[in-house]
Amino acid sequence: SDSTASFDLVVIGSGPGGYVCAIKAAQLGLKVAVVEKRATYGGTCLNVGCIPSKALLHASEMYAEARHSFATLGIKVSPELDLATMLGHKDRTVKQNVDGIAFLFKKNKIDGIIGAGRIAAPGEVEVTGETGSRSLKTKAICIATGSVVAGIPGVDVVFDGETVVSSDHAIALPKVPETMIVVGGGVIGLELGSVWSRLGAKVTVVEYLDKVLGPMDGEVSTAFQKLMVKEGLDFRLSAKVTAVEKTGARAKVTFEPVAGGAAEVLEADVVLVATGRRPFTDGLGLDEVGVARDKTGRVEIDAHYKTNVDGIYAIGDVVKGPMLAHKAEDEGIALAEILAGQAGHVNYGVIPSVVYTSPEVASVGRTEEELKKEGVAYKVGKFSFTANGRARAMLHTDGFVKVLADAATDRVLGVHILGFGAGDMIAETAVLMEFGGSSEDLGRTCHAHPTLSEAVREAALATFAKPIHS
Numbered sequence: 001s002d003s004t005a006s007f008d009l010v011v012i013g014s015g016p017g018g019y020v021c022a023i024k025a026a027q028l029g030l031k032v033a034v035v036e037k038r039a040t041y042g043g044t045c046l047n048v049g050c051i052p053s054k055a056l057l058h059a060s061e062m063y064a065e066a067r068h069s070f071a072t073l074g075i076k077v078s079p080e081l082d083l084a085t086m087l088g089h090k091d092r093t094v095k096q097n098v099d100g101i102a103f104l105f106k107k108n109k110i111d112g113i114i115g116a117g118r119i120a121a122p123g124e125v126e127v128t129g130e131t132g133s134r135s136l137k138t139k140a141i142c143i144a145t146g147s148v149v150a151g152i153p154g155v156d157v158v159f160d161g162e163t164v165v166s167s168d169h170a171i172a173l174p175k176v177p178e179t180m181i182v183v184g185g186g187v188i189g190l191e192l193g194s195v196w197s198r199l200g201a202k203v204t205v206v207e208y209l210d211k212v213l214g215p216m217d218g219e220v221s222t223a224f225q226k227l228m229v230k231e232g233l234d235f236r237l238s239a240k241v242t243a244v245e246k247t248g249a250r251a252k253v254t255f256e257p258v259a260g261g262a263a264e265v266l267e268a269d270v271v272l273v274a275t276g277r278r279p280f281t282d283g284l285g286l287d288e289v290g291v292a293r294d295k296t297g298r299v300e301i302d303a304h305y306k307t308n309v310d311g312i313y314a315i316g317d318v319v320k321g322p323m324l325a326h327k328a329e330d331e332g333i334a335l336a337e338i339l340a341g342q343a344g345h346v347n348y349g350v351i352p353s354v355v356y357t358s359p360e361v362a363s364v365g366r367t368e369e370e371l372k373k374e375g376v377a378y379k380v381g382k383f384s385f386t387a388n389g390r391a392r393a394m395l396h397t398d399g400f401v402k403v404l405a406d407a408a409t410d411r412v413l414g415v416h417i418l419g420f421g422a423g424d425m426i427a428e429t430a431v432l433m434e435f436g437g438s439s440e441d442l443g444r445t446c447h448a449h450p451t452l453s454e455a456v457r458e459a460a461l462a463t464f465a466k467p468i469h470s
């Protein structure tokens with residue numbers, strides 16, 4: 001079947017980058033279509049990423065609290081895990097969210113088209129779906145095809161989805177493994193490793209770097225790792241994985257010290273390989289239309305998200321920058337504004353990053369390591385949740401807030417929070433940084449009592465005066 005339609009913008013990929021770009025563009029009066037090859041909209045984030053992982057993190061955290069803290073709070077229960085129902089909660093959460101996107105497309109008069117998109121030429125997208133193919137004529141094309149699971153560089157990993165798994169499978173294991181090895185101590189590995197650890201698996205994390213959570217502030221990452229050890233996770237750092245192999249119903253991981261030395265082998269019921277994601281552009285026809293990519297496969301763009309080919313733009317995981325849903329969303333909004341003749345812009349200096357473990361880790365701006373490297377003179381203010389009344393009342397006293405401010409101007413350069421609710425608390429400091437605020441601005445802002453966010457204020461106070469409660 002062959003039909004043609006014309007649009008101002010055709011977005012390929014309906015993840016947080018693509019769907020947000022489409023909605024914003026439609027709100028600004030553009031005629032928009034979104035092409036998605038998955039059966040449902042929402043991309044990695046809604047289908048197999050942010051949303052299902054958070055549903056499982058929440059449910060498993062409640063389970064752990066029921067087992068370990070309820071008695072102290074005077075609540076007697078005998079919690080019992082019903083994994084099928086827990087997975088059902090996750091699936092319902094995903095469905096509500098992906099259905100929500102389909103609804104928003106209708107509401108904004110966006111043509112949502114299920115099928116694989118290929119750029120036939122600038123101004124033309126060919127969509128191949130179950131019922132044949134059709135051609136869409138368009139003024140602009142947005143590549144928002146995101147990313148997919150990457151293996152381990154130099155290691156042949158065969159995902160069977162049962163014993164050797166990626167995050168795609170680790171959000172749906174039908175039973176709790178007794179033992180699990182997580183290859184990669186980054187955000188995804190530690191979030192999903194925590195889920196299965198709380199549900200009863202003995203989890204060992206094997207990480208190449210000498211620290212977990214890669215780019216996070218060193219002090220935060222060390223303190224966080226200690227808390228994860230307390231929760232029951234084992235860590236093998238500075239360990240280079242050289243093989244992942246199935247051994248009957250189990251799998252083994254071979255690794256050696258990065259500095260050199262004898263290889264070691266660990267075996268487990270499930271091996272989760274969480275060593276990162278790669279930009280996905282397969283089947284898009286980029287070579288044919290001449291869209292340039294960098295050495296790592298990311299689509300190259302200028303400051304306005306335009307590729308080297310006129311009329312073709314790219315945003316989200318498929319371009320440079322942190323692979324985060326909110327970064328993709330903000331790029332989607334900026335691009336829609338640019339296409340509508342407005343001044344779209346993303347401030348890459350203020351993109352928060354959150355690890356949804358228990359406790360959470362959240363950060364925005366620069367780390368101490370980065371400031372040292374850049375030779376910036378800075379002040380540090382810290383405040384521990386052990387001295388926060390609300391945290392004591394909630395039995396969530398682990399962790400601290402760290403505010404980094406410029407020594408000369410007092411402008412806040414970075415904030416790092418390890419603690420319960422850190423992911424929500426980081427938002428006020430992102431707003432502060434967007435306004436170029438100082439630690440004194442934060443320290444003199446009245447915060448409601450008793451709240452966890454008082455610890456943020458006290459950490460700010462600690463940079464230019466003294467905290468009250470320590």
Ligand code: FAD
Nearest residue numbers: 013015017037043044045049050117146316317323324325
């Ligand atoms: P994607 O979400 O990857 O969407 C791209 C879409 O394009 C896909 O649906 C794909 O099917 C489609 N597509 C690809 N090629 C074609 C084609 N040729 N035709 C049609 N459609 C195509 N980020 C956070 O910020 N917070 C989190 O808590 C978080 N948790 C995560 C947990 C996990 C387990 C994973 C894997 C990721 C997580 N992320 C999180 C990262 C986040 O999911 C990504 O940064 C985000 O989804 C990127 O959005 P995107 O729009 O660029 O691409």
